[in-house]
Amino acid sequence: MAAANGTTTPAHEHSAPSGSTPARKPLNPLAQTMKMQLNYDELTNCMRCGFCQAACPTFIETGLEAASPRGRIALMKAVVDGIMEPDQSFRDQMDLCLGCRACEPVCPADVKYGHLLEETRDSIEQHVEHRWFIKAARKVAFKQVFPKQKRMRLVGKLLRTYQKSGLQKVAHGIGVMKLFPKNMRDMEAILPEASGQGVVETFGTRVPAKGPKIGTVGMFRGCLMDVLFAETNKKTVQLLSEAGFEVVIPDTQNCCGALHAHAGEVSQAKELAKNNVRAFREANVDYIASNAGGCGALLIEYDHLLHDEPDFKEDAEWFASRVKDVSLLLLEKGRLPAFEHPADATADGETFTITYQDSCHLRNVMRSGNAPRNLMKRVANVNFVELQGADRCCGSAGIYNIVQTEMANQILEHKMEHVKETNAHMLITSNPGCLLQMKLGIERENLSGKMEAVHIVDFLYDRIKS
Template sequence: MANTSYSERIQQGFIEHVDESKLLDCMRCGFCLPSCPTYIHSNFDESQSPRGRIALMKAVRDGLVPFDDSVEESLDMCLGCRACEPACPAGVEYGSLLESAREVIQKEKKKSVKEKFARKVAFEHLFKEPEKMSKTVGLVRFYQKSGLQKLSRKTHVLSLFPTILKDMESVLPEIEKKNLTVMRGMVFEAKKKATKVAFFTGCLMETIFSKTNKATVQILQQLGCDIVVPQNQVCCGALQGHSGELENARENARRNIDSFLAEEIDYIVNNAGGCGAFLSEYNHLLKDDKEYMEKAKRFSEKIIDITSLIYKLGITKLPLANKKGSLTVTYQDSCHLRNVNGVITEPREILQSIENVNYIELKGADQCCGSAGIYNLIHSEMSMKILDTRMENVQHTNAHIIITTNPGCLLQMKVGIERANLTGKIEALHLIDFLYDYVLDEGKLSLDSRKKEQISIN
């Protein structure tokens, strides 16, 4: 194919890797349109809708439309939130089609040296090797603690960078001195045993949001879970998969499968909606891998979100009584937790079960907040349009706290609070942190653990 054009190579790639039968499942009925944030926020541009993107994939595959920058922009602008899937009466597997198309594009696209370097560092190192992720986050902590953060803010040097980076810098949590990568290889024991689980720590959750991970383990212990944290687990692979780096995602999947299936457990629990959705689809990711396809199926069947497990084991087993007076809260869905894993009622039921908590449903909570992995960094204009609309709806709830169940959503909502000048009036929290900080009697939550013969964790 040396003499073929870029467009022809993309067409051939679509023929080989984008499943035509899945493309033909789309009936062009339009039920997906009201669920698609990019369609709504692009003044109803069909090329920014799920059925429009599917039509473009099919046209490129059939040679009716040459693949060019406009087609690439349409596919690239998609959030990948998959809200179109539960809205689709035909059950179109849009997420699978999008990932396949993006993989073909990334293989054939001519990249700059800068882009090649960035993708290699991110997808072949940071999100494959937990130690490198931990060291990178350590640099963020140095920036926060050394005085550089104060200096950069005082001198307004951050104004030289894109606004979204400045906003993200302002809402990053304070990085703990000792992040909880030390959880790896640990076993946390419950006094009253109900079940045994393995904990997927997540690359961002265990470094930037390690406090949430610690609280997760303590709540699980309270519910009677023995928790094992596999030593050799790695990033779930979602960011690689959504960015067209499916082979890198598959490598991570194999490592996680080997690590977790070595344990005798009932569930594999996670506290990040995006991670959980990708983990639950390892059976699809490795469907053509003869060695791992059955293992992947067993692995995916064990995946459960922390809110689902809390609900399953019994909300009433937790001391749910708000310690800080009457509060109004609202909830922003994690797209993939809702649209892929179908977890909708559980977090809402938990919040509604708490004394002195007034739960208000957020209009549009079922639609993406605009975070979508690194989408808010790459397509910041569209992301901020979506976020600003969301914050208008948040203000109508008069909530004191916005609850989320995904790290990207959490940071995005924190940015939204800053942009809406609501700092000090409202805060954004992970559901686990809300339970731990506002609701549970912390005196009843102890962290009993062992690492083979070692018995301590701080």
């Protein structure tokens, strides 16, 4: 349990009761690192009640205790206690976890599973020897591309050239894509049009509020969002301005670091976080808006990520306390415009039906899953239908659908069974990864033409009543 004064104990400071444990051989290096990095109080906080099992997608799909939150926590503890070797089967279970954190809101002991997973993956990453091409790909992606917005922009321009110049059609025609795994081929086909021009290039770094100003919002533009979903980013700025906020977009901000933190690159995530904290602190904003659940969930936990960095602790707390998802910010603080869907817009003459797939991180970490639903219900002439199992991960989970293809496909297939039951014209979500995964599901189920996957901001902005 946590100490009475609220402090927590790292695993390496914990000692087993004397005389209760037989002599064990020395811990292997990975177990040693885990012992140093994992919070032992969190490990022992798990009282093994199993309430989390029913919320866990990998447990639901496999029925295996080891693929459940309770099972994974037991595995981590067994490694730290030296009872079990952190062998391949242990690492496989850590890899199979989506990191969706659906196990957290249902946990009566408030176990911070996400932090344990992050610390475990970071420990594994320090010891695992990847094959040369994986090492190279990780280095390029995590160190050379995602952290550098100018390079992301260049990637956007190159991708746009590929999509618009006819190269994509040629590549498909001569079968080049067949050289890639099926999931990557499917993903390539549903990628939205990339952009070399993000929010700052479009609006500059400051956009005034429409009407009397309510407050100043710092917009977190994201790395991928500003390249693959630049239009959504632009509409986010416009929607916030319509709702009475002055919007500041610090140009020195960078990627949030979520992909890094989830892939065991915590020190790199910390460096990215420090730079973002500096950028928004200088801008001195009232709120920090995120329009991507995956990014927002790390931003709101920068205080945890930087808790052992004395020079940043206070500013990280300032930053984390201001982060809000755009839906919640609009709903709680904004001056909302009226929203209306054209009354006769459906081809079949039926009422326009919408449904919503949760972003796991928006729901489970930011705890803001109701805000998008409340906003959708404010739009006139639409029928909102709740999607069964909307709170269950869609299988996207960062790069999970690329590295854990089989499980991601299985989860998506089951998700789409419920999506079809809604008969919705539009499937709305609040995170770019979920949006791509939903587009993929729609394509695979041959629903294109009948159903469209859309970001909540695009849905709302396009329905502001004129």
